[in-house]
Amino acid sequence: MGAGPVGLALAGELRLGGAQVEVVEQRATPMTESRASTVHALSAELLDQRGLLTALGPPDPVRTGHFAGLPLDLGDVPSPRAGVWKVPQTRLEAVLTGWVHGLGAVVRRGTALRSLRQDADGVEARLEGPSGPETVRADYVVGCDGQDSTVARVGGFDLAGTGPQRHLLRADLTGVDVPTRRFERHPRGLAVSATDPSGLTRIMVHRRNWGPANDAGPPALDDIIDAWHDVTGDDLSGARVVWADRFDDTCLHATRYRNGRILLAGDAAHRQMPVGGQALNLGLHDAFNLGWKLAAHVTGRAPDWLLDSYDEERRPEAARTLALIRAQTLLLLGGPEVEPLRTLLAELMAYPAVRRQLALRISGLHIRYGSPTPPDPAVGRRLPPDLLGPADQERLRTLLATGRGVLLDRGKAGWLLLRPDGYTAAAGTADTDPAPELARWFPADPRPVPTLTTGQEDSHGQM
Ligand SMILES: Cc1cc2nc3c(=O)[nH]c(=O)nc-3n(C[C@H](O)[C@H](O)[C@H](O)COP(=O)(O)OP(=O)(O)OC[C@H]3O[C@@H](n4cnc5c(N)ncnc54)[C@H](O)[C@@H]3O)c2cc1C
Incomplete structure (x- = not known):
């Protein structure tokens, strides 16, 4: 839905x-x-x-x-x-x-x-x-x-x-010329503003004494002008509102x-x-x-x-x-x-x-799914960016684009089984068989999980 x-x-x-x-x-x-x-x-x-x-x-x-x-x-x-x-x-x-x-x-x-x-x-x-x-x-x-x-x-x-304790106003405006403000804390509140290349200015403002919005509905232009002036001293007169709303810290x-x-x-x-x-x-x-x-x-x-x-x-x-x-x-x-x-x-x-x-x-790169102390440090994580050369990375991207898991055969360095979302499901040394892990993660898949043997030459004959 x-x-x-x-x-x-x-x-x-x-x-x-x-x-x-x-x-x-x-x-x-x-x-x-x-x-x-x-x-x-x-x-x-x-x-x-x-x-x-x-x-x-x-x-x-x-x-x-x-x-x-x-x-x-x-x-x-x-x-x-x-x-x-x-x-x-x-x-x-x-x-x-x-x-x-x-x-x-x-x-x-x-x-x-x-x-x-x-x-x-x-x-x-x-x-x-x-x-x-x-x-x-x-x-x-x-x-x-x-x-x-x-x-x-x-x-x-x-x-x-x-539930909501404080609310902010947010508006997309045209016809204003205000400096960029990156999360500026002022004595009377918080102000954020940025103008995109088309000239649309997004502002967000919170007055220090504002509590929940209590279903007040979208703010009127006068509310926006007042709040912005109160917090920053800038004048937004002449602005036109493309879109405005209130949001809170629920x-x-x-x-x-x-x-x-x-x-x-x-x-x-x-x-x-x-x-x-x-x-x-x-x-x-x-x-x-x-x-x-x-x-x-x-x-x-x-x-x-x-x-x-x-x-x-x-x-x-x-x-x-x-x-x-x-x-x-x-x-x-x-x-x-x-x-x-x-x-x-x-x-x-x-x-x-x-x-x-x-x-x-x-x-989002801190994520490790599954056990916090897996048998292999790669398990539960995404691949480190330097693990594969550019040609292998490209091959892996092509395989993952189909939404399937991939078995990475790294020769003497062992193997890694990747889930379709790119996280490492299991890992093993060169002398262990990946079959039990394949059966655990992809038990009834009629299509075999593709294997990518890493370290092979690309089409230009380079490693
Ligand atoms: C007004 C607003 C402004 C935002 N501004 C920012 C921002 O400035 N910066 C930022 O980082 N994040 C912002 N967010 C948050 C960001 O947009 C959301 O985190 C993101 O859209 C979440 O995606 P979603 O698909 O989970 O939900 P949504 O994008 O909300 O999509 C849910 C969809 O479900 C539909 N829907 C709802 N109920 C039903 C129903 N009963 N039957 C059928 N369809 C239904 C809706 O129409 C909608 O299309 C804003 C969110 C909102 C609502």
């Missing part, structure tokens, strides 16, 4: 895995608002694995990100796609839509989910579309329907956490991601303040983790434990990211009482190890 970035990415992954997919989306036309615009290194790797990164725009990531507004180099992380990829969410959704259509998924626009009922064999969904109400049946339903998820509400899920997390045949992913599973581009990236990681597992499950190629590993792997990761977002929210929106903490943090961030750890967390 839902054709946002998470629902679309999941639909593509499910199709690659051989599942029949129908995406139900209440909007009749694609979303046009400027929402998220940041793709971090792990998401860039996952999109690149499916051949989608270059379609998103010029391959030109910037290095500088931030933690709670303090500048942080995100280019210095172990990833072939290190850095911050600036991609408007509308562009990401357009590219994913083209991919999903090409793979044969059906996207039904203008159709909203109203209710769900599951039994032992499937899920019955009541929908309301252009030709009125209808009932459809599916083996599984995944709620990718965003932060006010109907699937979470009617599918038997609870979300726990903290932080909620589903207490489970699977209830029988109903699952959650993306903002439907975790609601957080959009700071540092974490929300969208977290959702994309959910989709790439779930897609191949659910596809294998519904096509009878996977045991139940594999589908359950979605919750086991993703929920703790999301909890850690929500804590990171919460810490940044407090440090950004807090008053003078957080200044000593910010000063201490700035001092700590002078140390390379601290900067690196924060950069790994924000980029």
Whole structure:
């Protein structure tokens, strides 16, 4: 349910895995608002694995990100796609839509989910579309329907956490000429502004005394002008509002991601303040983790434990990211009482190890799925960028683009079994047989997992 970035990415992954997919989306036309615009290194790797990164725009990531507004180099992380990829969410959704259509998924626009009922064999969904109400049946339903998820509400899920304590205004404006402000804390509040090459200026502002928005609805231009002037002293008179809304620091997390045949992913599973581009990236990681597992499950190629590993792997990761977002929210929106903490943090961030750890967390590259102490340090992680030469990397990309697992035969260095999402499932020495691990991860796959023998010459006769 839902054709946002998470629902679309999941639909593509499910199709690659051989599942029949129908995406139900209440909007009749694609979303046009400027929402998220940041793709971090792990998401860039996952999109690149499916051949989608270059379609998103010029391959030109910037290095500088931030933690709670303090500048942080995100280019210095172990990833072939290190850095911050600036991609408007509308562009990401357009590219994913083209991919999903090409793979044969059906996207039904203008159709909203109203209710769900599951039994032992499937899920019955009541929908309301252009030709009125209808009932459809599916083996599984995944709620990718965003932060006010109907699937979470009617599918038997609870979300726990903290409700709104402070709110911000956000607006896209034309006709203004204001300096760029990167998470500036002023005595009267927080101000952020940036103008894109088309002349559109995105501002976000929080006044120190603002509590929850209490369903106040989108702000009027006068509210925006007043708040911005109060915090920064800048005059926004003459601005025209393209789009404006209020958002808050609500932080909620589903207490489970699977209830029988109903699952959650993306903002439907975790609601957080959009700071540092974490929300969208977290959702994309959910989709790439779930897609191949659910596809294998519904096509009878996977045991139940594999589908359950979605919750086991993703929920703790999301909890850690929500804590990171919460810490940044407090440090950004807090008053003078957080200044000593910010000063201490700035001092700590002078140390390379601290900067690196924060950069790994924000980029998503810290993730190790499964046991924290696996028999081989490669297990549960992505491949280190320097493990393969350029020709092998290209061969691997071609194999992973089909959404299959890959056995990397590294000769005397042993073997690595990669899952379809690119994480290492198992590893062994040259004298151990990968067959038991192949049987565990891909038990009933009629197609053999392809083997990539590394270190072979490329077409130019070079190693
Ligand atoms: C207004 C807004 C502004 C944002 N701004 C920023 C930002 O500036 N920076 C940032 O980093 N992040 C921002 N975010 C967060 C970011 O956009 C989300 O994290 C990201 O879109 C999550 O993707 P998703 O696919 O999980 O959910 P969504 O993108 O919300 O997609 C959910 C989809 O489900 C559909 N849907 C909902 N209910 C139903 C139903 N009952 N039946 C059928 N379809 C349904 C919706 O129409 C929607 O298309 C913003 C989010 C919102 C909502």
